Amino acid sequence: LKRIVVLISGSGSNLQAIMDAIQSGQINGQIELVISNKADAYGLIRAKNAGIATCVIDHKAFDSRESFDLAVQQRIDTIEPDLVILAGFMRILSAGFVRHYSGRMLNIHPSLLPKYKGLHTHQRALAAADKEHGCTVHFVTEELDGGPLLVQAVVPVKTDDTEATLQARVHEREHIAYPLAVEWICADRIRVCEDGIYRDNELLPTSGFR
Numbered sequence: 001l002k003r004i005v006v007l008i009s010g011s012g013s014n015l016q017a018i019m020d021a022i023q024s025g026q027i028n029g030q031i032e033l034v035i036s037n038k039a040d041a042y043g044l045i046r047a048k049n050a051g052i053a054t055c056v057i058d059h060k061a062f063d064s065r066e067s068f069d070l071a072v073q074q075r076i077d078t079i080e081p082d083l084v085i086l087a088g089f090m091r092i093l094s095a096g097f098v099r100h101y102s103g104r105m106l107n108i109h110p111s112l113l114p115k116y117k118g119l120h121t122h123q124r125a126l127a128a129a130d131k132e133h134g135c136t137v138h139f140v141t142e143e144l145d146g147g148p149l150l151v152q153a154v155v156p157v158k159t160d161d162t163e164a165t166l167q168a169r170v171h172e173r174e175h176i177a178y179p180l181a182v183e184w185i186c187a188d189r190i191r192v193c194e195d196g197i198y199r200d201n202e203l204l205p206t207s208g209f210r
């Protein structure tokens with residue numbers, strides 16, 4: 001059983017989707033710990049309801065990004081996880097932290113990467129009059145939202161969409177895409193190599209798997 005640590009900052013609906021997929025047997029893994037940088041993150045309640053250990057490490061209590069990251073790293077490493085999952089964890093991570101979990105840390109980002117790295121992705125897709133938008137699960141590297149892509153889910157952009165309606169449509173698909181990526185990793189179907197990501201010994205397209 002793969003040992004998983006999840007980092008959150010907010011609602012934790014992606015955490016919920018992953019917990020549900022473990023419960024249903026889709027994912028062969030176990031969440032050992034949920035860490036939040038915010039004490040009032042609703043995801044902490046979701047974790048507690050599922051009997052999962054939680055921990056709050058408030059970034060405001062640290063005087064540098066590096067010292068916060070080191071505290072998080074030390075807490076994570078007590079678990080010796082196979083996989084670290086960023087699920088709406090809204091902190092930029094320092095290079096040393098990212099390197100420490102190289103090849104075993106995932107993030108979900110609400111755009112079709114490499115489009116719209118960073119914030120306000122739905123607003124930017126609307127402003128560009130994109131026909132398609134979506135989300136991406138990727139391995140985390142030192143480049144912000146720049147690591148190798150594992151899964152993408154695409155949704156249409158409708159002419160009457162607002163930021164809220166588009167975000168809701170993407171969010172729904174995140175809850176399918178993230179468990180799928182975690183399922184593959186926990187089933188040892190994914191290999192990260194220099195030339196890209198292999199699933200069942202087949203190189204995934206660089207635009208990600210849709």
Ligand code: GAR
Binds near residue numbers: 014088
């Ligand atoms: C998700 O939409 C995720 O894609 C986004 O935060 C939301 C968290 O929702 N992540 C980022 O923007 C990362 N830069 P959740 O707390 O309900 O899972």
